[in-house]
Each structure stands twice: as structure tokens, then as C-alpha cells.
Amino acid sequence: MLGAGLDTFGLRNPYRSIGLRVFEVDHPATQAWKQERLAASGITPPAELAFVPVDFERNDLAGQLAAKSFRKDDPALYVWLGVVPYLERQTVFSLLRSVAASAEAGIVFDYSEPPENYAPERRERAVTMAARVAAAGEPWITLLDPAGLAGELTAMGFRHIEDLGPSAMARRYFGAPANAPDSGAGPHILFASTKARA
Numbered sequence: 001m002l003g004a005g006l007d008t009f010g011l012r013n014p015y016r017s018i019g020l021r022v023f024e025v026d027h028p029a030t031q032a033w034k035q036e037r038l039a040a041s042g043i044t045p046p047a048e049l050a051f052v053p054v055d056f057e058r059n060d061l062a063g064q065l066a067a068k069s070f071r072k073d074d075p076a077l078y079v080w081l082g083v084v085p086y087l088e089r090q091t092v093f094s095l096l097r098s099v100a101a102s103a104e105a106g107i108v109f110d111y112s113e114p115p116e117n118y119a120p121e122r123r124e125r126a127v128t129m130a131a132r133v134a135a136a137g138e139p140w141i142t143l144l145d146p147a148g149l150a151g152e153l154t155a156m157g158f159r160h161i162e163d164l165g166p167s168a169m170a171r172r173y174f175g176a177p178a179n180a181p182d183s184g185a186g187p188h189i190l191f192a193s194t195k196a197r198a
Helices: 028-040 061-067 089-100 120-135 146-156 166-174
Strands: 022-026 049-053 076-080 105-112 160-164 187-193
Touching (some): 089 105, 146 160, 146 187, 160 166, 166 187
Parallel strands (some): 076 105
Antiparallel strands (some): 105 187
16 A cells, blocks of 8 residues: 555455455655554554555665565555656656566556647636635646556556546446547546556
């Protein structure tokens, strides 16, 4: 769980009986605060949960994971939600290359498109939202263009890529009809795997 924040999957882990380990990766200060809150609430993290303090912009993720007994040769799924827009582009792609170097790994992450990809009638809303989060102290730094992203991921070594834009997400998760008009640019959920799809 990359940028885990207050996510509770590691505490709930319904697969611990079959040996699923969870590595919660987050900024050291955020993670320390979370651990303090857990302790204050009388919650003891399970043995299958490892806390991995990482500042994505400054620390080596692979090295920090290895220090917590993460084995890069074991199958792994990286979940990286709500983080990509707030990091430098080189940091995003460095982390993706690190995942791609694994023999059997997948990553799911979300990203947003740059304002120029939006239709004019929707662009103003995207620019307004960007200004709002910047004013709150969390500016969007990296926005990705889906037109070239799949090629970049393939070049890194990912063999299966599934990128769901707004319309595809609406159809898959919210029951939108298959023939609904395309909503154009917007947020994406992307899954990439180092294994070809079975």
C-alpha cells in the first residue's frame, strides 16, 4: 500500500490465513502519527503488517522495503492511489521502473490528465479544481497523457496494461450503458503487470 495514509486494509487483512503480508508505505511523519493513533486506540497491528517509512521524493522504495523483509522475487501487488499527481514526474517513473523490475508484480494507480486534454466546456472545471488543491497546499505536479503512457510502461517491462478512463470506469463500476457517449478526459485507474494476461 503506497501512500497508505489512514487505509485499514493491513489491519483487516482477510487473507492473513493464507500468508498475505501487507507493507504500508507512507511518509515517515504521517506514518508515525498513524501508529500513535492506533496505539492510543488500543489497536495492535497484526504480525503480517509491516510499516515502511518512505519519502517518495527522497528515499529508495526498494531498499526500504527490503529492510522490512520484503522479497522482490515473491508475487506482489502495489496499490498506489491518490498519490501520483502530487509527486515529481521523475519520482513517479522511477517507482514504476522499480516495480517493473520484479518478476511477478502488478501495480494499480490513479492519475489525471493535463487540462489541455479536456474539452473546452470541461477544462475550466479541471483548472478550478487544480487551483483549489494548490491553495490547500497540495498542488498537482504530475499529470499524465494516456496517449503515450502505455508505451512508456511497456518499455519499462510491463506486459499487461489496462487503463480505464472516466467512461470505462462509469461502465464497469457504475452501470453506465455500453453505448453511453464518451465523457472525454479525466481521472484514470490503471493496472499494469509484469506478467502477460492469462
